[in-house]
Amino acid sequence: MYAKILIPTDGSPLAEQAVGKGVELARALGASVTVVTVIEPFDVMRHFATADHEKLEQTYRTYEREAEIHAAKVLEAAAAKASAAGVAATTLRVQSGYPHDAIVKAAEENGVDLIVMSSHGRKGVAALLVGSETLKVLTHSKIPVLVLR
Numbered sequence: 001m002y003a004k005i006l007i008p009t010d011g012s013p014l015a016e017q018a019v020g021k022g023v024e025l026a027r028a029l030g031a032s033v034t035v036v037t038v039i040e041p042f043d044v045m046r047h048f049a050t051a052d053h054e055k056l057e058q059t060y061r062t063y064e065r066e067a068e069i070h071a072a073k074v075l076e077a078a079a080a081k082a083s084a085a086g087v088a089a090t091t092l093r094v095q096s097g098y099p100h101d102a103i104v105k106a107a108e109e110n111g112v113d114l115i116v117m118s119s120h121g122r123k124g125v126a127a128l129l130v131g132s133e134t135l136k137v138l139t140h141s142k143i144p145v146l147v148l149r
Helices: 014-031 053-085 099-109 124-130 135-140
Strands: 005-008 033-038 089-095 114-118 145-148
Touching: 005 014, 005 099, 014 033, 014 053, 014 114, 014 145, 033 053, 033 145, 053 089, 089 099, 089 135, 099 114, 099 135, 114 135
Parallel strands: 005 033, 005 114, 033 089, 114 145
Antiparallel strands: none
16 A cells, blocks of 8 residues: 655654654555655744854854754664664655755655654644644645644
């Protein structure tokens, strides 16, 4: 039924639960997994407001280094879960200001049959204001998406 599953994760506890469930599903189906994490680019306005070029450059380098370290840890943990379950896994690190687009593109480029991801399950105005990446993936993906709460 599903032979290749994409599991997006940002390393949050909720996303890590989806990694675990996605790996369990892959094991039950005899499928492989691709785990993807998206690194958002440094945003001067969001991360640090200064006119001091040196401080800005140092902050940018720190952000880039820390984002790469975090991504590596997240992907390493996911690969270890898959390995412990006997599931073949590949990891993918993508940089994009639009995580949902990066997830959909990764799914298409890697020929996956299913995307497994988590959702906070916000409803109503909270869902509209927060802007769910999961909802955006659901809206833009032509590949089936299994949403875990």
